[in-house]
Amino acid sequence: VARSQSGGVEISDAAHIELPENFSTDLEVATDAVRRIVPSAGVIQTLLVLPRDVVVFRRFDLPSVPPEELPDLVTLQAATKFSTPVDEIIIDYIPFEPRAEGMDFAVLAASVERDLLKHWRTVCERVGLQLVGCTVRPTAIVETVVRLAEYNVSPLPPTLVVVEDKNRIEMLLMDEGRLLFGSNIPPRPEGTPLDGLLERESKRAMVALAESHPGVSIEEAVLCGSAPHLDDWLTKRFPNRLKRITQSDASRANVQFRCEPKAVSFASIGWLLAQENAQAPWIDFVRPRKRPEAKQWTRLQLGGIAAAVALVLIAAYVSWWMTLSGLQSEEKNIQNLASKLEMQNAADMPVRESRDAIKEWEDGREDHTELLKRLNDMAPGTDRLYFTSLNLAPKSGDLKIRIKGAGQARTDDDVSVMYRQLESKGFVIRPKAMNRGTKDPDYPISFELDADWTEERPKEEPETEA
Numbered sequence: 001v002a003r004s005q006s007g008g009v010e011i012s013d014a015a016h017i018e019l020p021e022n023f024s025t026d027l028e029v030a031t032d033a034v035r036r037i038v039p040s041a042g043v044i045q046t047l048l049v050l051p052r053d054v055v056v057f058r059r060f061d062l063p064s065v066p067p068e069e070l071p072d073l074v075t076l077q078a079a080t081k082f083s084t085p086v087d088e089i090i091i092d093y094i095p096f097e098p099r100a101e102g103m104d105f106a107v108l109a110a111s112v113e114r115d116l117l118k119h120w121r122t123v124c125e126r127v128g129l130q131l132v133g134c135t136v137r138p139t140a141i142v143e144t145v146v147r148l149a150e151y152n153v154s155p156l157p158p159t160l161v162v163v164e165d166k167n168r169i170e171m172l173l174m175d176e177g178r179l180l181f182g183s184n185i186p187p188r189p190e191g192t193p194l195d196g197l198l199e200r201e202s203k204r205a206m207v208a209l210a211e212s213h214p215g216v217s218i219e220e221a222v223l224c225g226s227a228p229h230l231d232d233w234l235t236k237r238f239p240n241r242l243k244r245i246t247q248s249d250a251s252r253a254n255v256q257f258r259c260e261p262k263a264v265s266f267a268s269i270g271w272l273l274a275q276e277n278a279q280a281p282w283i284d285f286v287r288p289r290k291r292p293e294a295k296q297w298t299r300l301q302l303g304g305i306a307a308a309v310a311l312v313l314i315a316a317y318v319s320w321w322m323t324l325s326g327l328q329s330e331e332k333n334i335q336n337l338a339s340k341l342e343m344q345n346a347a348d349m350p351v352r353e354s355r356d357a358i359k360e361w362e363d364g365r366e367d368h369t370e371l372l373k374r375l376n377d378m379a380p381g382t383d384r385l386y387f388t389s390l391n392l393a394p395k396s397g398d399l400k401i402r403i404k405g406a407g408q409a410r411t412d413d414d415v416s417v418m419y420r421q422l423e424s425k426g427f428v429i430r431p432k433a434m435n436r437g438t439k440d441p442d443y444p445i446s447f448e449l450d451a452d453w454t455e456e457r458p459k460e461e462p463e464t465e466a
Contacts, residue, residue, distance in 0.1 A: 002272050008254025009272045014263040027119065031126045038127050046124050047275070048134040049267045050285075052170065052184050055136040056082065056111045059212065060093075061104040063391060070095065071291045074109055076372055080382055082111055090114055092288035094139070094178055094281040096212070104389070106212060108179060110136060110283045117285055134285040135271055138182030142174050143270030145222050146279045147253040148245045157219040158209055160202065162234060164227040165265050171198070173205040173218070177280045181208040198233055224266045371401060371453070378421045385409035385418065385443065400453045403427075408443035409434075415447045428452040 001013040015037040060077045074093050079086045089111040096106040117134060124131045145161055155176040163170045169185035183204065185197050206218065221238040223231055224245055234242050247261035250269050274282050386407055393402035409415050412434055419429050432448035439446065
């Protein structure tokens, strides 16, 4: 239970319950569990923090596009990279700035099942709460670390974060203050050393850093909590480079506790602080990033425009009438006016021609998003191949569009099937050599796509006699 005050947060109460196994599917079970910890009055708005296990993360490398087009492009990529259909999930993402001019634009996309969020929204409504925000634990913890770890450099260095929170161990990697990797340390079988699990997850984090930021290494570590075994492991890995923070340190970020600080999770502290002035990019499935809505003209604005046009027309009419009355008395003046009008018409000709050329170009533009959907329908599913890059060249002459890309496939035949599908739909394919590599063991075949789409009609398959 918390409230905002003077640029900070006051946390007055915290409670923890163990949810039964069927809480995510049984509304009655979840409602009863939440009702037991909801105060009797004074709390309306609710923030939800989801565990890492129910959220799927994917890193996308995208071409540079205007910011307003990025949400649509992320959704299009999600349709090819996520196994769940995009209409069954909610997607939000964290953008990363390109490392250099001309490089791809990267985002870390996150998705959660739409039914799960609907389930929690219904539970909140049943107990009189309004769900106003929903994030995932790693992004909330990054906000806590950025606020409390007292960095004195910018941008923030690559940092490994280990959290022990209510018998849960999580490992995160952040780069320049943005979440890059997050995982849970699974429960250990009896006798399994914890160090081995920590080493395995840290290697996964280093692989993620190498893909996103080549040539750099993890420079610092942060321990959230006071677990001795985690402290020992991090001290060995990062001597003199380990920061330690506890819930009580949140007072440095203007957080006041009216309860025991250890009862409040690090994720809850970060998500509360992010509501006022977030220091790190966040994921919010209730308020995901979307294309800005087009400006809507109000009736008052339209009425003002109509009135202005009417005034202009009236003024023009009065001016014409007065001019015409004066010109009736002098034929020479009329001839001079006609000459001036002819000169003005000649001067306006280039403007009209330019306007017509622009309109012709606008009418002939191709919808690249529709083309990408069509290409996705013709290609085999992502269980057979996927693209790592895809570039589109604009219309030129009879060529409607040129497509160049690269990807990974399970077999040579998968790529050949895609080539034949494209050729049957009117694409001109320039075959490229396929190579077998180790970049993705599940998709060992590296291929390139170089194709043109012309104005020609699709080729008809010859009929085969029985």
